[in-house]
Amino acid sequence: MKYEFSERAYTLLRSPLLGIRMQARRGSLISLAEELPAEELFPLPMLAEAAASVISADAQALQYGDPEGYAPLREWLIGDWLKSKDVHVGEGGVLLTTGSQQAVDLFARVYIDPGDRVLVENPTSPGVLQALRMQGAVIIAAEGDGEGLHPEHLRQLLDRHRPKALFAAPNFTNPSGILWSVQRRKEVLELCLERDVLIVEDDSYGDLHFHSYSQPPSVRYPSLYALENNTVSGHVLYIGSFSKTVAPALRTGWAAGSREIIAMMAAAKGMADWQSSSLNQRLLYHLLDVTAFDLRDHIALLNREYHTRLKLMAELLKRSAWKEAAYRYPGGGMFLWVCLPEGLDAEVLLKAALAKGVAFLPGPLCSPDGGSRRYIRLNFSHPGRDELLLGMNLLGEAVAEFTARS
Amino acid sequence: MKYEFSERAYTLLRSPLLGIRMQARRGSLISLAEELPAEELFPLPMLAEAAASVISADAQALQYGDPEGYAPLREWLIGDWLKSKDVHVGEGGVLLTTGSQQAVDLFARVYIDPGDRVLVENPTSPGVLQALRMQGAVIIAAEGDGEGLHPEHLRQLLDRHRPKALFAAPNFTNPSGILWSVQRRKEVLELCLERDVLIVEDDSYGDLHFHSYSQPPSVRYPSLYALENNTVSGHVLYIGSFSKTVAPALRTGWAAGSREIIAMMAAAKGMADWQSSSLNQRLLYHLLDVTAFDLRDHIALLNREYHTRLKLMAELLKRSAWKEAAYRYPGGGMFLWVCLPEGLDAEVLLKAALAKGVAFLPGPLCSPDGGSRRYIRLNFSHPGRDELLLGMNLLGEAVAEFTARS
Structure with a gap:
């Protein structure tokens, strides 16, 4: 039968995030797109x-x-x-x-x-x-x-x-x-x-x-x-x-x-x-x-580790591919919000990045009117050191290919 | 501030079920109102x-x-x-x-x-x-x-x-x-x-x-x-x-x-x-x-026990208070849907029953137009034998007080 969905149901299907999640879960992609904590720090x-x-x-x-x-x-x-x-x-x-x-x-x-x-x-x-x-x-x-x-x-x-x-x-x-x-x-x-x-x-x-x-x-x-x-x-x-x-x-x-x-x-x-x-x-x-777990101590541990990862990501953003990019260094959270070099579109870059095996969140998903086209959100809390290095390398390559052209 | 809820939010607050749940949870009420399985049968x-x-x-x-x-x-x-x-x-x-x-x-x-x-x-x-x-x-x-x-x-x-x-x-x-x-x-x-x-x-x-x-x-x-x-x-x-x-x-x-x-x-x-x-x-x-748990065996166990509880409830419904009531004996599930003696209103009965310490689901909650005013839903899966006996006694008393009057 032909289904007649509700009027606003169609607003739900716009997000490319679902596809990215699926690929990252299969291990075929390094995802800097999501909002994931580092699972190696869970108090298992x-x-x-x-x-x-x-x-x-x-x-x-x-x-x-x-x-x-x-x-x-x-x-x-x-x-x-x-x-x-x-x-x-x-x-x-x-x-x-x-x-x-x-x-x-x-x-x-x-x-x-x-x-x-x-x-x-x-x-x-x-x-x-x-x-x-x-x-x-x-x-x-x-x-x-x-x-x-x-x-x-x-x-x-x-x-x-x-x-x-x-x-x-x-x-x-x-x-x-x-x-x-x-x-x-x-x-x-x-x-x-x-x-x-x-x-x-x-x-x-x-x-x-x-x-x-x-x-x-x-x-x-x-x-x-x-x-x-x-x-x-x-x-x-x-x-x-x-x-x-x-x-x-x-x-x-x-x-x-x-x-x-x-x-x-x-x-x-x-x-x-x-x-x-x-x-x-x-x-x-x-x-x-009841257990010996202390939430404030655990949060302090997370913050030390996430801060280290943030510093590594910031270090990698000093490479030449990113020299026209800009961002505010945050004092916490899980993300860097990076403004791409002029002329570079986040969704165009995402296609190139996915082809290389790395994902990020394109700015327009964070904007009520689909703006922020020059912005990308990078997650630094989830990827470990090696993944972060590799992911940022691949992403840097994608950026460099565009900026070299222009 | 004065909150301005959405138009349809107000449809949510009609149910008396929330209050019943709360009282039953505090142990101050025998609830035949809910859809609870018997927790003593959980495979803990x-x-x-x-x-x-x-x-x-x-x-x-x-x-x-x-x-x-x-x-x-x-x-x-x-x-x-x-x-x-x-x-x-x-x-x-x-x-x-x-x-x-x-x-x-x-x-x-x-x-x-x-x-x-x-x-x-x-x-x-x-x-x-x-x-x-x-x-x-x-x-x-x-x-x-x-x-x-x-x-x-x-x-x-x-x-x-x-x-x-x-x-x-x-x-x-x-x-x-x-x-x-x-x-x-x-x-x-x-x-x-x-x-x-x-x-x-x-x-x-x-x-x-x-x-x-x-x-x-x-x-x-x-x-x-x-x-x-x-x-x-x-x-x-x-x-x-x-x-x-x-x-x-x-x-x-x-x-x-x-x-x-x-x-x-x-x-x-x-x-x-x-x-x-x-x-x-x-x-x-x-x-x-992975474990030794077998879902079909477990369901067979639940069905034996629930069937026993249903038979007990049906037995209790043969008492004189209920002689003008009617119901179809179900072949499964968790409920009896009982038609009260003529002139008895489910919501009026509920007030009397709550005063005695027993609850059921009044029919109008199950009806799109608030009908089924003579019906009540009784749950037989959750109460154990003693609770069922006591709850049905209290409920029978409430019914008898109304039918004696008319």
């Missing part, structure tokens, strides 16, 4: 111990759980945020999700109607754009610089478009890796409070902060959620996940915010898939609360 | 062994996987369906989901536009109704009897409403527990094929078949998907899960169908949550393929 022995204990201890670990997620893990999170980030969460203020992407999608489903205007940082994560397109949002690009969104530009957009929501990631924005200054955080929050615009703050990369200060990084650079500090009727939905800090296959992310929004998202969660795996949530809780 | 030692092996064997088990799900488990399923159900699936024809509810939701999102007409069996599962309402479908009730949907009535509905899809569960329909006759299966399929109507066939309860025949039950009562047997451009999307046969917290369900539909649903899956937990999928695969 302690996870295996946690899994065996949790399953043996209580048959409830395999039963249906609550749509909101396993209560002790939600409480653990609230305690950790208070201790390490000075973030306060009210009763009924946390929902566990299948990664942070599901938090984005559930929020979009309960808050955005077709035609609603939504601001996103430009560039922004492809996953945010997909969820907003699927919901029929009118997506408006908000521009910034190395300090974060431009307040004056933001004010104009807010007044002109009257958007319902702003999606932002002040800690190492995916893909650009920008860490917003504290001043900008305050200005952006103030503008949104004045106009009752809801902010979806993605803090998925906030813990991957490579520098140390006298205070914890997340206290020195407070989240918008912490800055507002309104657990009753706040303007910020705070999302993130354990995917980058423990392991993605546990598929455990969260949304935190006012009880009213969280209740609505939990109802949508129940409709979408009843609940995420409470087995995985119990396993995580056991790992965090 | 083999699951614990599988979890420890899988996590220790390969760090990839904790990494991001494919949106379609772990390939060896998809292949295992295809092999099992062929062997035990005579079901053929083509290449790229299976998507693993977070339970069968996510398969329903993803299908609705990629196939149904607001205003599209969709037929559902009346009564039907609350989860199907929620997902269709969230998508803005116009839901039309199709009626049937103990043999399945009425073909002539269905023909009239198809011609009058020109629906895009039909949701049906020919094997122990939730909530009514009806097993469609083979003749009706063929007639319904034929009508939908003639008019190019897509059928979403939920087979979540098909394995919980209490009678044995010379052939396997799923060969004697073939699924609509098996009857059509068109792996290229078929009219049937076949969904189900391991939640009722192994354990719900593994959150592993599926959709099987033509490559084109599965590809679109996989793209939606990537947008919704990237992927379900590949750790859980690997764990299931290990359980099914």
